[in-house]
Amino acid sequence: MEYPFWVWILFFSVVLIALFVDIGIVNRKSHAPTRKETIVWSIVWVSLALVFNVFVYWQVGTQYQNWDLALTQAKLFLTGYLIELSLSVDNLFVFLLIFTFFKVPKKYQHRVLFWGIIGALGMRMIMIFAGAELVERFHWIIFLFGAFLVYTGLNMFKDEDENFEPHESWIVKLATRYVRISKHYDEDKFFVRINGARTGTLLLLVLITVEFTDLIFAVDSIPAIFGITTDRFIVYTSNIFAILGLRTFFFLLADLADRFHYLKFGLAFILTFIGLKMLLPLLAQGLIMVIGGTSNSSFANFLQSYLRHDYEQAVINISLGVVIGAIVLSIILSLIFPKEKKSETNED
Numbered sequence: 318m319e320y321p322f323w324v325w326i327l328f329f330s331v332v333l334i335a336l337f338v339d340i341g342i343v344n345r346k347s348h349a350p351t352r353k354e355t356i357v358w359s360i361v362w363v364s365l366a367l368v369f370n371v372f373v374y375w376q377v378g379t380q381y382q383n384w385d386l387a388l389t390q391a392k393l394f395l396t397g398y399l400i401e402l403s404l405s406v407d408n409l410f411v412f413l414l415i416f417t418f419f420k421v422p423k424k425y426q427h428r429v430l431f432w433g434i435i436g437a438l439g440m441r442m443i444m445i446f447a448g449a450e451l452v453e454r455f456h457w458i459i460f461l462f463g464a465f466l467v468y469t470g471l472n473m474f475k476d477e478d479e480n481f482e483p484h485e486s487w488i489v490k491l492a493t494r495y496v497r498i499s500k501h502y503d504e505d506k507f508f509v510r511i512n513g514a515r516t517g518t519l520l521l522l523v524l525i526t527v528e529f530t531d532l533i534f535a536v537d538s539i540p541a542i543f544g545i546t547t548d549r550f551i552v553y554t555s556n557i558f559a560i561l562g563l564r565t566f567f568f569l570l571a572d573l574a575d576r577f578h579y580l581k582f583g584l585a586f587i588l589t590f591i592g593l594k595m596l597l598p599l600l601a602q603g604l605i606m607v608i609g610g611t612s613n614s615s616f617a618n619f620l621q622s623y624l625r626h627d628y629e630q631a632v633i634n635i636s637l638g639v640v641i642g643a644i645v646l647s648i649i650l651s652l653i654f655p656k657e658k659k660s661e662t663n664e665d
Contacts (some may be wrong), residue, residue, distance in 0.1 A: 318377070318390070318548055320376075320550045320596075321380070321476075324550070325550070329575065331369070332438075332557060332561065333435075333553075334608050335365060335561065336379045336431075336434075336435075336561075338532075339358070339431075339488070352569075355451060355568045355569040356569065358562075358565040359562065361407050362558075362561055362562030362566075363562065364453050364557075366398055366558040366561075366562075367560075369394075369558060370394050370395055371391070373390055373391055373394050373551075374387045374390065374391035375387070376454075382389075389629075389630065389633060390548070390551065390572055392633050392634070392637055393545055393546045393551050394554065394555050395555075396545050396633070396637045396640055397542045397545050397555035398555040398559055399556055399640050400545065400587060400591070400640055401538055401541075401542060401555055401559035401560070401639075402536070402559040402562070403580075403583070403584055403587065404534070404541065404584060405538070405560065405563050405566070409548050409563070409567050411443040412567060413439055413567070415523060415526055415527060415530065416429075416523070418456070418517060419523050419526075421523055422502065424505075425502065425505045425520060426568075427568075428505045429520065429523055429524050430527070432507075433524060433527040433528055433531060433565060434560055434563060434564065436528045436531075437528075437531050437560050437562060438557060440532055440535065441535055441539070441553070441556055441557070441560070444535055445539060445549065445553050446553075447550060448539055448540070448543060449492070449547055450544060452543060453547070459543065459547075459595055460595065460599050462540035462543055462592075462595055463540075463544065463591075463592045463594070463595030463596040463599075464592065464596065465540060465592070465593055466511035466540055466541060466589070466592030466595065467588075467589055467592035467593060467596070468592075469586075469588055469590060470586070470587070470588030470589030470592060471585070472585075473581060473582070473584060473585030473588065474585045474589075477531070489522065489525075489526060492522055492525045492526075493522070494516075496521075496525075497517060498516070498518075498519065498522050499511065499516050499517065499518055499519060499520065500519060501518070501519055502518055502519050502520055503518045503520075505520065506518055506520065507520055507524065520599065538556070539552075539556070541587075541588060541591050542555065542556065543595075544592065544595045545591070545636060546592035574656070576599060576656070577646040577647070577648055578651055578656040579648075579650045579651040580644075580648065580651060581646060581647075582613060583643040583644055583646065583647025583648075584643075584647075587639070587640055587643050587644075590639055590643075591635075591636075594632070594636065597623075598623075598624060601620045601624055605624075608620075
């Protein structure tokens with residue numbers, strides 16, 4: 318679908334204004350946010366995304382005079398937003414490891430996450446538009462994305478703790494090799510002058526690590542939303558709205574990281590489901606070749622109808638239901654069956 322230029326301008330204006338209010342007014346001074354503050358801002362970011370979802374519905378319906386199409390686009394935005402939001406939560410656990418390892422003071426973590434998100438806005442725009450162009454020119458790439466998501470999802474089902482060691486990461490080794498980095502923090506500064514030379518602080522190294530970690534996670538999340546839609550506007554806006562609330566959700570969930578231990582399996586199921594959904598057209602084409610393109614069987618007719626997108630609304634509804642169901646179920650199971658704390662035994 319084509320969206321008017323003013324819609325893009327409005328989107329970027331909303332994002333920039335929200336960021337300005339957040340960092341320029343509310344969080345102008347570095348501080349550790351209170352729980353009440355994080356809850357309020359979490360509601361603000363989610364509400365902003367939902368209001369924009371309503372705007373998408375209104376804009377498409379007004380432009381095309383087709384409110385069924387408008388409802389479809391609104392559902393796609395909501396599904397994409399929920400997928401990106403749930404996958405972003407997985408990022409938070411890694412960010413928590415990074416901040417814990419580098420012993421980043423809590424009052425400076427917000428600044429790192431803010432600039433990390435600013436970098437993500439640009440990086441993800443490039444990746445999304447490049448990916449959409451590739452899918453449009455070489456449609457078979459969507460099947461590679463699907464296979465990759467199935468592989469990633471199945472690997473996430475393995476009940477293994479991910480031992481992320483920042484000091485052993487190639488990102489840290491590469492950064493410290495080419496950038497002069499000090500071994501301490503200097504308030505919330507990224508650069509200081511030491512003996513007349515411009516030197517990065519330890520906070521800069523943390524920012525570089527967060528930026529590249531987000532880029533690595535984008536390799537999973539962007540193909541996932543392409544499994545829902547290849548509409549550039551829907552993909553990018555839902556992605557960015559999910560990222561915008563990442564800083565606030567980090568502080569909200571930092572104390573609850575161990576509580577939602579089944580969320581990882583919910584995300585694994587979502588990725589696997591979307592990957593299989595992306596591979597279904599290929600499977601349908603293969604079955605038709607086996608059955609015979611001229612077959613009049615009800616199953617063959619069903620496959621033909623599926624490939625003609627006759628069931629597109631049903632597929633969108635099922636996808637939205639599966640995403641919401643997997644997230645809610647994983648959270649409920651985490652609360653019903655809390656993670657057992659490892660008991661420390663002292664041997665005398």
